[in-house]
Every structure is written in structure tokens, then in C-alpha cells.
Amino acid sequence: MSEIQEYHQNLMADIRREADASGVLMVEAFFDQMTARLTEAGELETADRAFYENGGGTQRIRIDGYAGDPRDSEGVLGLIVCDFADSDELLTFGKTDVPPILNPLIRFLKKARTEEFRDALNEVNPAFQISDLIIATWSQVTKVKLILVSNRRYISRDDSVKLQDLDDVPVTWSVWDLARFERFDRSGQAREDMVIDFLGDFGAPLPALKASQTGAALESYLLIMPGQLVAAIYDLWGARLLEANVRTFLQARAKTNKGIQRTIKEEPELFFPYNNGLSATAEHVDCVLTDSGLAISSIGNLQIVNGAQTTGSIHAALRTAREQLANVFVQMKLTVVPPDRSEEIVPKISEYANTQNKVNAADFFSNHPFHIRIEQFSRNVIFAAREGERHDSKWFYERARGQYINERGRRTGSDQRKFDLEFPKEQLFSKTDLAKFENSAAGQPHIVSRGAQKNFALFAKEIGETWSKNEAKYDELWYRRLVAKAIIFRKLEAEIPKQPWYEGGYRANIVTYAMAKVFHDANRANEVLDLDTISKRQMLSDALVRALLLAAEEAHKVITQPAAGMRNLSEWAKQQACWSVLEARKIDYDGDFEHCLMSKENAKKNEHDAKEMQREMAGIEAQSLAVRLGADFWHRVWEQGNAARELTMKEAQILKVCASLPRQIPTEKQSKHAITVLERLKEQGVLSIDLTDCAFRRT
Template sequence: MSELHEYHQNLMADIRREADASGVLMVEAFFDRMTERLTEAGELEVADRAFYQSGEGGQKLRIDGYAGDPRDSEGVLGLIVCDFVDSDEVRTFGKGDVPPILNPLIRFLKKARTEEFRDALNEVSPAFQVSDLIIATWAQVTKVKLILVSNRQYIGRDDTVKLAELSDVPITWSVWDLARFERFDRSGQAREDMVIDFANDFGAPLPALKASQTGAALESYLMIVPGQQLAEIYDRWGARLLEANVRSFLQARAKTNKGIQKTVKEEPELFFPYNNGLSATADEVTCVRTNDGLAVASISNLQIVNGAQTTGSIHAGLKSAREQLSQVFVQMKLTVVPPDRSEDIVPKISEYANTQNKVNAADFFSNHPFHIRIEQFSRSVIFTAREGERHDSKWFYERSRGQFINARGRLTPAQQKKFDLEFPKAQLFSKTDLAKFEYSAAGYPHVVSRGAQKNFAEFAKEIGEAWSKSDAKYDELWYRRLIAKAIIFRKLETEVPKQPWYEGGYRANIVTYAMAKVFHDANGEKQVLDLDAIWRRQSVPEALQRALLLAAAEAHDVITRPPSGVRNMSEWAKQQACWNGLKGRKLDYDEDFDSCLTLVETARSTRRAARATEVMTEGINAQTEAVSLGAGFWNTVMDWGRSERKLTPKDMQILQICASMPRRIPTDFQAKHAMDLLARLKDQGFEGGHSQ
């Protein structure tokens, strides 16, 4: 079986399981799952489900979702249509099949721009919501982006091609098919879809200076990019040009810089001397020789890791200062990074290039110590089997896209069965999932509602700042309590669609709001929600489930009945005022809700006990490691530290004990000091090897 067929089988099994468990349509489960990938890949910033279909044949209208308010994404109106086939076999479609799928979406767009169409719909209808948003924001729309999401394999070749003009607004379309999703899920990228061909598509090859020697570890180039070319490239690919973590970082900030735009308009010839330029990476660069010397003909998978505001501001010049762009030039430092090294190299380039940013850009990367620690816990912490089940299991944290599917794919069929018992698919969670669980519990449902990437950007900023002060709180108990929050969140996702009051739509908003409300009401000065009981049982107690669904019904009421003058419910759910509305309501929980709470002091003593156990375990591990390194090794460390004058009297005392093994064995406390000292000396240049 090919990798694509295996991926299709697993995808369909996941979608059927999700649809059966929650009682939602398969196409809705498919939409939710796949649009997560679109936001992560930078195709969209947010994806809100808004299904509407009417008419047949040439009169057919259809939409499955939209990409939020275009004013939040540089005037780009994103519309989504699903092509979902319930089949066990991989089906295909070609370029000729695209118009029958996209034309109903284009027809919907044309109708949705009219008040007559909008006013004929019920105000709670998703189509009304989208139509009302389009009418209100059309004057600010600069481009319409149609996205076709399919579980069939696309065998056409064109993508992101202009279709038609609509009142001077260009329309582009792109296809995310089964093969593209499979590539993304395995590697976190859909690479070959972004080849920038300067020679054929953007005027001419760019003159370049090679800034690396032949045979160097990484190729580097210095280039001067005309503003017109950069603006057109960004116009075509948008946020996908921005390295994913930098994109997250910027989503919490202004999209463009007014000062840079002012220079473009008023002093374009001074743009080059005033601007620091761009730092970028690529998978591959094709060079040619011209009469003027070396030039770059094409770049594969260009990612701008520093200079996103510069790029966005130059792009804004297409609309506000088109004539001046011909005088704008920007320097680019381009490094070719092979895909297998990108996770190590790109974060460092971004971190060092973004030093002027107060929040370290590396805080957003999958190899930040926080994510590595959570990953380590997820591979080692065992949870006892749920009632009625036979096997203990673990939760699999995927800190970078593709870890789960690749770890499983390397195993034999027999090993895969064992893996599936150890790491059930339903217990897989990603960085953005983690951020949703944490921010729902912490009382930020309006931020969670803004989409996975924006929520993750806010969460990562907070974690980055907290981690730099102290990482001690992110211990195994913190991880276990995180899993308790995951269990609550996932239970709500399953149960909300089954409720009699649920009318379809806004499930994601209702889930995060309901969870936030229960945590807000439960956590007080004397009592808190008993998360330890939940991770121990791996299930939500009946009394807590009733409380969550009571809060969910109230959340549904608050979200679907916005104040007068507010008509788009998805946009309303993204506002602090919406959360304030739910937070202020008093709910009559059942009397047994108290059984879900525990005293604050009990929760604290559990944390203290967990910390004491962890300190003891760390000491034992350090002692084992110190002993295994051997006396000779510690003698080498002591000699180097003494000659370099890096040791305090206490350091010397402990190293003398380690160097006299086995006559004297360091205590666990002394061994921990020795291992910490070794790490410090390595940072200062010690390169000693192991010795017994």
C-alpha cells in the first residue's frame, strides 16, 4: 500500500470516528480537521465554518467556510469550499473538475454582496453572517482567495491562478488536495507549491553576490530586490512567505509599519539606506550567469524570517504608492537550508535576526525547551486505563508536524498495533491544541476563538516570558494537569453537538467558552477544580459533565444573541465583551458540582509532594550519571576548571569527591551540583570526553 493510500485510510477512519462520536456530519469533521492545517501552513489566518448550499446546476450556490474579517488580514477575503467524497478508495480529480466545484462559490460571492440576498436569509444563518460581513467590508477588500479543500487527489497542475476580476478585485484560487495534506502532515510543509521563478514570472533573474565559499556548510547570497518584484511576490503568496513562527509572532502585532510606508510614499529613493533589509531562507536556489555576473533565477520555498513588516509595508505600496515602488530597493540575505536541517538552523537565524524584538522569536519554535520538555513527558508519563479498558496509555505531544505519522510509519505491522495501544490516535495533540486547552482553562475563550495561530501566538508569548523567569512550574504534575484539561476540552467537543439546543455552527466557540466559564466559577480563594482526579481517572466525572453542558448552553445563548448592532456571531465570539457577558452570568450548578472541587491547600500540597519527589528523582539520576562518568573524567574536569580559573571553592570540593570514586561517592545533592557545573563549563569551552 502506498503512503498516500495509507494516509487516506487513516484520515477517513479519523473522520468517521469523530463524526460518530460527536454526531456531526463527516464533511464538518473534515472541514475542522483540514482547516487547522491551512492556518498552520499560513494559507489562512483563521477558518470559520459557515455552510450554505442552494440551487442546482448552473444556479447552484455553495460555501463551507470563510477566513474571518478581511480587515484583519490585509484586505484578503478568504472563502472555502469542501469537496469531500465518502470513499475507501483514493479518488482523483483534474483541472476540468475544478470549475464545477468553485463556480458555486463564486456565484455565492456575487449574491452575498447584495443586501437583497442577505435580507432574505434568517439572521442566525451562517450565509447571512458571511453576506453581512462581505457587504460591510467590501470597500476594504483587496483580493478574494478561494480555497478548495478536498480528500481526493488533484492531478491538475495549476494552482494559485487568477480566475476572474470582480469589480476590479482579483480572484485567486488554490487547491489543498489529499496529496498536499499528506505532504504537510508528514513534513509540516507542502513545499513544491511555492517556487518563485524570477526569470519567467517576475521580470528577470536577480543579480546576486555569493556570500559563502565552495563546500561551505550552508550556501548564502546577498541580493538587492526591487520593491515592485517583492510586492508582487507577496501579493501572490501572502503570509505563506513568512516563516511560520515569525508569522505567529507578528499576528499579535500591527501588520505593517506606518514609518516604512511613509518612506515608500515620500522618499522611495532613500528606502535602501534607511531599511535593514530582509533575512530569508530557502530549500533550493537556481543560479544563472548573465553579462553582469551571477543572478538568481528561481527560489524554492522562500521563507522570510526577519523583515515581515518591511515586506508587508512594501506590499501595501501596490495600493497606495504604486508609482514610487519602482524607486524602492531592499537588500536580502538569503541562506539555503536543506529541509532536514531546517528545524535546527532556521530558529537560530530568526532569533539572531530578530534581536530587536522584545519577545525572543525563538520562543515560538518547536525546539524551544518548553516544547521539548512536554514532548519528553508525553513519551514517558503513563496514565492508567480508563474504567472498562484494559491498557494503560500515553498522550502523544506532536511539537512539530509529522512526528506521529512518521514515528508510526517506521514500525512493522505488529509494532504498529503495540504503538496504537500505547498512543491512541484520540490522545494525539499539537502545540496549537495545547494552547487551546490552557487558554480555555485560563479564561481567554475570546482569544481561542480568534483561531489556532493567533491563540498560539499569545500563549507562546506568555510561556516565553514565564519560562525565562523560571521553568520549575512546568513539571510532571503540570503536564498531568494539562492532560486533565485536554480530557475536559475533548469531552465537550464530543458532547456539544448532541445537545437539543445545539443548532449547528459555533461548536469551537461554545466549547472554549463553556470550559472557561466552569473553570472561572470553580476556582476561588478556597476551592479549585480537582484536575488530579480527572487525569487519574482519564475521564470527566458525571457531575462535572453536567456543569460543563449547563455552561455550554449558556455560552450558546451569549454567542448567538449578540447585542444590537453586532450581527456576525463568529466575530462577536472573538471579543472580550462576549466573554464578559458569559462570565457575569450566574449559573445554578447541581448540588453535586462541589464533588468536582478540591481545597486550594490540598492542590498545593499535591504540588509540593510532586516537587519533592521530582527533586529526589533528579538527585538519584544525577548520582547515577556522575558515577558512570568515572573518576578519571572528573579529574580531567577539575584540571581544566582549575587551569582556566573557572572553579569556586565549593566546585573544587565536590569535584575532588567525584575524582576519588569509588573510595568516596558523591551524595545525590553533590552529584547534581557536579552535573550542573559540567554543563556550565561546557558552555565556557570545556570539551572533555568520557573516561572511566
């Protein structure tokens, strides 16, 4: 079986499992799973399911979902249609098969722009919601993006195709097929390499100044980019130019800088001296020598890691100040970063380069210590088997896309079956999942409703701030409570579609609002929700499920009855006011709800006990490492540290104890101190000892 056939088989199994567990149609489960990938890939800001189908033949119209308010995504209106085949066989389709799938979506768009179509529908109808949004925002729409999502394999080459403009608004379509999703799931790459060919596509290579010496660790170049060229490149490649995590971070702060746009319109010749310029990376560049000197003929996989607002403003000038763009120039610092060093280098470039927004971009990348620690917990922390099950298991945290599928793929036969028992697929969660669990419990369902990327941006900002102040907070108990939140969130996802009051749609909003409401109501003067019992049992009590569903029903009422002036329910759910309404509602939980709570005193005691146990484990681990390294090793550490005069009297005495093994065994406290000294001497460059085997996870 080929990799893509295996991927198809596993995907269909996942979709069937979710559909069966939640009682939803398979195409709805398919939509939810695949659009989660689209938002993570940066293809869409958010994705709301809004299924509508009517008519037949050449009059058939259909839509499966949309990408939120275009005013929140630089005027891009995203519409989604699903091509789902309920088949165990891997099917294919080509370019000639696209029109019958895409034309109903195009017809829907044309009809949805008319008040006649909108007013003939009930206000809670998803088609009404989209039509009303399109009518209200059409004057601000800059591009229409039609996305075809399929579980078949697309066998044509076209990735993104320009269609005829609609009232001067450009319309494009793109296909996310099975192969593209498989590439993304395995490596985070959803497209072929992006090559910007200055010579072939834009007429001439771009003059450059090499800013690195021959043999330097990284190549660097300085370029002066004409504004027209920046706008044209962005118009061609769009958000793919902007590293998804950094782009999201910037969007979470402020809208495109109005001052930048004003300079372009009123003083374009001063844009260069006023603007800080762009910081960018590329995987490779091709250079040529011209009569004027060095020039870059092409750039592979360009990423603007600092300057998203500048880039967006220059692109916006294509509509608002096209003539002035001829006088706009911007400097670019370009660094060539090999793919295998991207996680290490790009976050630092982004963090150090950004002065306008004080971006701590490292918070967003998968190699941040927070993500690494959660990954370590997820590979080591064992949860007892649920009642009625035989096997203990773990929750797999995927801090980087592709970890799970690749880790599983390295195994075959019985080893793969063991992996599936140890890490069940339903216990896989990603960075954006983690942010949804945490922010729902923290009473921010309106933020969660704004989409995975915007929610993650806020979460990462908060983690970045609290990690530096108190990274010890994120210990094993914190992780276990995180898993309890995941169990609550996913139980709601499964149970809400089965409820008699559920009319379809807005499930994601109802889930986060219901969870936030129960956590809010459980947080009393002396009590909180008992997450520790959920973590131990790996399941929810019947009493808690009843409470969650009562909150879900109330959330459904609030979301589907928006405040005056709000008609789009998805947009209403993104407002603080929506949460305020639900937060204030009184829900009569049954008496058993009290059994779902624990005293704050006991919660604090559990935290204290967990920290004590963690300290004991750290001491045991340090002592074990000190003994394993042996007397000769510690004698050399003492000799070199003493020779460099970098040891205090106390440190020298502890190292001598370690050097007298096995006659003297260092205590746990002494061992931890010795490891600390070892790490300091290593950082200072004092030691000429191989420390490959001396890794020690400090707590």
C-alpha cells in the same frame, strides 16, 4: 498498501470516530479536521464552518466555510467548499471535475454580495452571516481565495489558478487534496518547492554581493530589491514568503506600519535610507556571472523571517501608490540555510534581526526548550487506564508536524498495534491544541476564537516571558494538569452537538467559552477546579460534565445574541465584550459541582509534593549517571579541571569522591554537583573527554 492509501484509511477512520462520538455529519468532522491543518499551514488565518446549500443544477449554490473577516488578513476573503467522498476506496479527480464543485461556491459569492439575498435570510443563518460580512467589507477586499478541500486525490498539476476578476478584485482557486494533506501531515510541507526565477519570470538576474567567504558554514548575500519586484513576488507567492510562525507573531502585535506606507506615498526615494530592510533565508540559490558581476538567477524556498510589515506595505502600494513603487528600493540580507539546519538557524536569525518589534521568534519554533520538555513528558508520563479499560496510555505531543504519523509508520504489525495502545490517536495533540487548552482555562476564549495561529501567538509570547523567569513551573504536574484540560476541552467538543439546544455552528466558540466559564466560576476564594483527580482518572465526573454543559448552553445564548451593532456571530465571539457578558452571568450549577473542586491549599500541597519528588528523581538520576561514568572518567575530569585551575576546593573534593568509586559512593547531592561541574567545564572547553553518553536532564 501504499503510504497514501494507508493515510486515506486512517483519515477516514478518524473522521468516522469523531462523527460518531460527537453526533455530527461526517462532512462536518472532515471540515473541522482539514481546516485545522489549513490554519496550521498558514493557508488561512482562521476557518469558520458556515454550511449553506440551495438550488440545483446550474442554479445550485454552496459554501462550507469562510476564513474570517478579510480586514484581519490584508483584505483576503477566503471561502471554502468541501468535496467529501464517504468511501473506503481511494478516489481521484481531475481538472475537469473542478467546475461542478467550484461553480456553486462562485455563484454563492456573487449572490452573497447583494442585499436582496442577505435580507431574505434569517439573521442566524450562516449564509446571512457571510453575506453580511462580504457586503460590509467588499470595498476593502483585495483578493478572493477559493479553497477546495477534498479527501480525493487530485491528478492535475494546477496548484493555484487565477480566475476572472470580480469588479477588479482578483479571484484565485486552489485545491487541498488528499495527497497535499498527506505531505503536510508527514513533514509539514504542503506544496512543491517554491522557486523564484528572476531570469525566467522577471526578465533578469538580480545583482548581489556575496557576504560570506568560500567554505563558510552558511552562504550569505546582500541584495538591493526594487520595490516593484518585492510587490510582484509577494503578489505571486503571497504568505508563503513569510515564515508562518513569525508572520503570526507580527500580526499579533500591530497592523501594517502606517509610517512605511506614508514614506512610499510621499517620499519613495527615501525608503531605502529610512527602512531597516529585510532578513531572509533560502534553501538554495543559483548564481550567474554577468558583465556587472555576480547575480542571483533563482532562489529556492525564500522565507522572509524579518520584514513582514515592510513586505506587506510594499505589496499594498500596488493598489495605493503603484507609480511611486518605481522609486522604492529595500535592502535584503539573504542567508542560505540547508533544510536540516532550519530549526536551529532560522529562529536565531529572526530573533537577532528584529529590532522594531523585539520579536523573540524562538518562542515559536518547535526546538524551543518548552516544547522539547512537553515532548519529553509526553513520551514518558504514563496515565492509568480509564475505568472499564485495560491498558495504561500516554498522550502524544506533536511539537513538529509529522512526528506522530512518521513514528507510527516506522513500526509494523504487532509493534504498530502496541504503539496504538500506548499512544491512542485521540490522545494526540499539537502546539496549537495546547494553546487552545491553556488559554480556554485561563479565561481567554475570545482570543481562542480568533483562530489557532493568533491564539498560539499570544500563548507563545506569554510562555517566552514566563519561561525565562520560572521555567521550573513547567514540571510534570503542570503537564498532567494540561492533559486534564485537554480531556475537558475534547469532552465538550464531543457532547455539545448532542444537546437539544444546539442548532449547529459555532461549536468551536461554544467549547472555549464554556470551558473558560467553568474554570472562572470554580476559581473561588479558597477553591479551584480539581484537575489532579481528572488527570488520575483520565475522565470527567458526571457532575462536571453537567456543569460544563450548563455553561455551554449559556455560552450559546451569549454568542448567538450579540451586542448592539454586532451582527456577525463569529466576529462577536472574538471580542472581549462577548467574554465579559458570559463571565458576569450567574449559572446555577447543581450541588454536586462542589465535588468537582479542591481547596487551593491542597492544590499547592500537590505542587510542593511534585517538586520534592522531582528533586528526588533528579538526585537519583544524577547519582546513577555518576556511578555509570566510573572512577577513571571522574579522575580525568579532576585532572583536566585542576590543570586548567577551574576548580574550587569543594568541587575538587567532590570530583575526588567520584574518582574513588566504588570504594566511596557519591551522595545524590554530590552527584548533582559533580554533573554541574562537568557541564561547566564542557562549556568552557576545558575537557578533552568524549561526553557523548553524559546527557543528563536537569530539573
